[in-house]
Amino acid sequence: MQLFLDGIFLGSIYALFAIGFTLVFGILDRLNLAHASVFTAGALVGIEVVSRFGISIWLAIPLVLVLGALLGVLIERIAFRPLAGRHDAHFAGLISSIAFGAIILSLLQALFGADTRRFPADAFPQARFEILGATVSLLQVIILVISVSLMVVLTWLVAKSKLGRGMRTIAENPHAAAVLGLNVGRISSTTFAISSALGAVAGVLFTLNVNAAQLGIGHAVELKALAVIVVGGMGSLPGALVGGLILGLSEVLAVNYIGSSWRDMVAFGLLFLILILRPQGLFGARKTREV
Amino acid sequence: MRKKLFSAAVCGSALLLAITGCSTTSGNGTKDDGATGSGTGADCVIKSAVPISAAFSLTGAAAQYGASQKNALELAVEDLNKVGGVTYELTVEDDATDPKQAIQVFDTLIASGAAVIIGPTLSNTAKQTNPIAQDAKVPVLGVSNTAAGITEIGDYIFRDSLTEDAVIPQTIKAAVETLDVKKVVVMYSNDDAFTESGYQAFAAALKDEGVDIADTLTFSKADTDFRALLNKAKKSDADAIVVSGLIDAAVPLVTQAREIGIDTPIIGGNGFNSPALIKGAGKAAEGVIVGAAWNSASDNEQNVKFIEDYTAKFDAAPDQFSAQAYAGLQIIDHAVRAECSAEREAIKAGLGDITDVPTVLGDVSLNENRDAVHDALVQVVKDGKFAILE
Numbered sequence: 001m002q003l004f005l006d007g008i009f010l011g012s013i014y015a016l017f018a019i020g021f022t023l024v025f026g027i028l029d030r031l032n033l034a035h036a037s038v039f040t041a042g043a044l045v046g047i048e049v050v051s052r053f054g055i056s057i058w059l060a061i062p063l064v065l066v067l068g069a070l071l072g073v074l075i076e077r078i079a080f081r082p083l084a085g086r087h088d089a090h091f092a093g094l095i096s097s098i099a100f101g102a103i104i105l106s107l108l109q110a111l112f113g114a115d116t117r118r119f120p121a122d123a124f125p126q127a128r129f130e131i132l133g134a135t136v137s138l139l140q141v142i143i144l145v146i147s148v149s150l151m152v153v154l155t156w157l158v159a160k161s162k163l164g165r166g167m168r169t170i171a172e173n174p175h176a177a178a179v180l181g182l183n184v185g186r187i188s189s190t191t192f193a194i195s196s197a198l199g200a201v202a203g204v205l206f207t208l209n210v211n212a213a214q215l216g217i218g219h220a221v222e223l224k225a226l227a228v229i230v231v232g233g234m235g236s237l238p239g240a241l242v243g244g245l246i247l248g249l250s251e252v253l254a255v256n257y258i259g260s261s262w263r264d265m266v267a268f269g270l271l272f273l274i275l276i277l278r279p280q281g282l283f284g285a286r287k288t289r290e291v
Numbered sequence: 292m293r294k295k296l297f298s299a300a301v302c303g304s305a306l307l308l309a310i311t312g313c314s315t316t317s318g319n320g321t322k323d324d325g326a327t328g329s330g331t332g333a334d335c336v337i338k339s340a341v342p343i344s345a346a347f348s349l350t351g352a353a354a355q356y357g358a359s360q361k362n363a364l365e366l367a368v369e370d371l372n373k374v375g376g377v378t379y380e381l382t383v384e385d386d387a388t389d390p391k392q393a394i395q396v397f398d399t400l401i402a403s404g405a406a407v408i409i410g411p412t413l414s415n416t417a418k419q420t421n422p423i424a425q426d427a428k429v430p431v432l433g434v435s436n437t438a439a440g441i442t443e444i445g446d447y448i449f450r451d452s453l454t455e456d457a458v459i460p461q462t463i464k465a466a467v468e469t470l471d472v473k474k475v476v477v478m479y480s481n482d483d484a485f486t487e488s489g490y491q492a493f494a495a496a497l498k499d500e501g502v503d504i505a506d507t508l509t510f511s512k513a514d515t516d517f518r519a520l521l522n523k524a525k526k527s528d529a530d531a532i533v534v535s536g537l538i539d540a541a542v543p544l545v546t547q548a549r550e551i552g553i554d555t556p557i558i559g560g561n562g563f564n565s566p567a568l569i570k571g572a573g574k575a576a577e578g579v580i581v582g583a584a585w586n587s588a589s590d591n592e593q594n595v596k597f598i599e600d601y602t603a604k605f606d607a608a609p610d611q612f613s614a615q616a617y618a619g620l621q622i623i624d625h626a627v628r629a630e631c632s633a634e635r636e637a638i639k640a641g642l643g644d645i646t647d648v649p650t651v652l653g654d655v656s657l658n659e660n661r662d663a664v665h666d667a668l669v670q671v672v673k674d675g676k677f678a679i680l681e
Contacts, residue, residue: 006518013516114354116539118571128550135551210515211546212571214539216352220513253518260508260520261481 011248026235036218068200102114233281344405351388414438462582490537
């Protein structure tokens with residue numbers, strides 16, 4: 001039971017990161033590789049506001065959410081929009097987002113230094129309880145609740161709201177969407193804002209969970225999140241959640257039953273197996289775009 | 292960018308070749324470039340400043356160590372230049388915790404005429420860069436490399452950092468004697484030369500002391516979530532957990548271990564020996580045992596003054612990395628003065644002859660393998676401080 005819960009908690013963090021990733025990918029067909037830097041920025045800025053200004057973590061999370069949204073808009077405006085007209089916009093955007101991510105990291109290093117930083121020890125209630133013989137911290141439960149609820153809200157948003165309809169129209173055909181009178185630029189910006197807001201909050205929760213944040217944390221999660229969205233089905237929100245949980249569980253089980261040195265091999269091997277059996281990913285549909 | 296750097300390095304070395312070529316034809320015999328002085332030891336006077344270069348990790352994963360080292364060297368140069376007779380000119384370059392960049396930095400430093408190179412910060416990097424210095428016959432003094440196989444690279448490679456091989460047996464012995472440890476779980480990151488060799492030393496020391504290893508678990512140096520490993524370790528019911536990992540892993544590992552209810556002592560390798568552990572892990576750090584080449588509680592006179600000066604200058608407490616870097620320059624100063632020359636060969640000869648030189652680490656000797664020899668200290672975290680384990 002402990003193993004199962006450990007896997008779920010680890011996986012929910014991968015999923016939270018991957019959901020933001022896949023949102024932009026699914027709607028705008030752009031891979032935003034600055035996402036890892038936004039994650040790091042969320043973590044470090046969160047630590048800064050809590051430790052320097054002494055504000056509560058509950059206030060810091062919304063603040064970081066707003067910061068993430070702003071960063072998202074900047075990424076869209078600076079790294080993606082100027083390239084939209086190019087025939088190689090996919091790859092150009094990929095590269096320019098890596099560059100933008102590097103700029104964010106350099107700024108973070110200039111502001112906060114390269115040291116590993118962490119939240120003050122009393123930033124979060126240390127409550128712990130037993131569920132069916134397994135030890136679980138309040139924090140882990142909250143991370144799970146936040147990522148699942150964000151996923152539910154997002155799925156609803158994309159499926160039912162006016163904004164979501166606009167998003168899906170753009171996903172289908174951006175030119176047609178513009179002809180229909182949709183403000184493609186604004187919807188793109190909003191998508192980036194939501195995606196990055198999630199990424200930044202994921203950074204804060206991740207840091208709370210492991211008690212360490214430094215400039216490299218984003219990249220450590222990025223590769224896993226990429227694997228998660230490929231397995232979940234590119235652009236599929238439920239796919240990102242389920243993919244994240246599968247990766248988290250397989251890592252934990254690999255450590256316990258096969259050997260810790262084999263963890264990444266087993267986890268990624270399993271992901272490849274899923275892809276062989278179901279090339280479009282768990283929730284991906286062939287040839288059609290999902291959001 | 293790389294290409295540019297590379298061509299700059301090529302041009303630089305070509306230029307150096309041209310210069311040395313000229314000087315051998317014209318200045319055959321004693322060089323009058325001010326690098327060799329008169330007198331020996333305390334009386335030594337060298338006209339021009341001795342160029343000391345250092346390659347440290349000022350950015351990247353090991354940046355916390357590099358910053359302490361750079362600060363300490365700056366302080367050491369300041370102090371030594373006050374003595375008179377010999378002055379030092381310090382150049383510190385950033386290897387970005389990346390062996391590829393470190394190689395370029397070494398090329399540049401060698402081409403720019405460094406008399407001796409201090410560094411690099413990580414053993415991993417040293418294994419890549421030191422052969423270059425060895426080939427160019429430039430002496431290197433490692434001040435933080437503790438892995439095996441560093442000084443074996445060649446006769447120009449020295450270090451003042453006590454190896455894990457020297458510290459770890461003393462640590463395990465002290466832990467077994469004072470805490471009656473019989474069964475342990477060993478954890479280490481297996482993708483780093485430093486932590487890997489630390490693990491080898493732990494395994495050998497545990498065997499020598501007759502301690503039973505219940506399980507060996509590996510992780511990656513980039514990992515931050517250790518709950519799965521720790522839950523496995525918890526099940527084995529060991530008396531202690533032995534960890535060979537860098538500080539980036541140490542803090543989350545220790546915190547998470549206490550969080551899931553592991554209350555046994557945690558015995559760490561050299562990477563755990565930093566004030567950052569106590570600052571970062573807070574109460575969770577209590578009971579962590581670390582062997583060290585240096586301890587802030589040491590009452591060595593030089594050390595007390597060093598801690599005062601460092602704290603006043605940088606508004607932060609020094610750690611072992613800064614103490615070893617400071618001692619490194621003291622040792623180099625001794626070597627330079629012994630031969631009273633800033634020539635690379637003379638410094639190499641001087642470093643080969645270091646015996647009981649008083650430094651902030653205590654009396655340091657370099658043995659026939661060019662490795663440091665001095666007493667280690669076994670510490671335990673108690674009431675938020677490193678105290679000597681008794």
